[in-house]
Amino acid sequence: MGLDLHGKTVAVFGTGRIGRVFARIMLGFGCEVLGHDISHSPDFEALGARYADLDEIGTKADIISLHCPLTPETQHLVNAGMLARLKRGALLINTSRGGLVDTPAAIEALKSGQLGGLGLDVYEQEADLFFRDLSSTVVTDDVIQRLLSFPNVIVTGHMAFFTREALTTICETTITSLNEFAAGKVLSNEIRPS
Numbered sequence: 001m002g003l004d005l006h007g008k009t010v011a012v013f014g015t016g017r018i019g020r021v022f023a024r025i026m027l028g029f030g031c032e033v034l035g036h037d038i039s040h041s042p043d044f045e046a047l048g049a050r051y052a053d054l055d056e057i058g059t060k061a062d063i064i065s066l067h068c069p070l071t072p073e074t075q076h077l078v079n080a081g082m083l084a085r086l087k088r089g090a091l092l093i094n095t096s097r098g099g100l101v102d103t104p105a106a107i108e109a110l111k112s113g114q115l116g117g118l119g120l121d122v123y124e125q126e127a128d129l130f131f132r133d134l135s136s137t138v139v140t141d142d143v144i145q146r147l148l149s150f151p152n153v154i155v156t157g158h159m160a161f162f163t164r165e166a167l168t169t170i171c172e173t174t175i176t177s178l179n180e181f182a183a184g185k186v187l188s189n190e191i192r193p194s
Helices: 017-028 042-046 054-060 080-085 103-112 142-148 164-182
Strands: 009-013 032-036 063-066 090-094 115-120 153-155
Touching: 009 017, 009 054, 017 032, 017 042, 032 054, 054 080, 080 103, 103 115, 103 142, 142 153
Parallel strands: 009 032, 009 063, 063 090, 090 115, 115 153
Antiparallel strands: none
């Protein structure tokens, strides 16, 4: 059985371009949207969303969606400590980077009911599993096998980017960056540390 989004509180970790698009969609469903990021975006707040600390997110968020890069600071951002502070039964969605989630800790939170559901489009060890036909192979990754045994877990094979439009944009951005670099220009798509 599903749930209505209307009236739920959604936490967006990473309020860059993709996080803001997700926030706009959730606001359109009538959700309260809380953000968490190392730098605050006026564009995110202009949507009608607001930033909150981890304590408030833990007590209020019904859904947490991850949209941040994998860095040494964000490695296992979602760990046993964070999961223990969440509202019981919260849902976690990760379409960003597998290493943001400490998967064994998420499994324990699922088993106890602390985490109500998990949606993953990425997985820390995905290189050995995704984009391959493993239908006649024994998968030896016990962690992914355990995840797949839960009725409240959905795992997709890193497919969020796999559309014609997204791949076209990736190619165009790469070509633009190469041309700018070759011409000695400042890269218009360069991501700089805060």
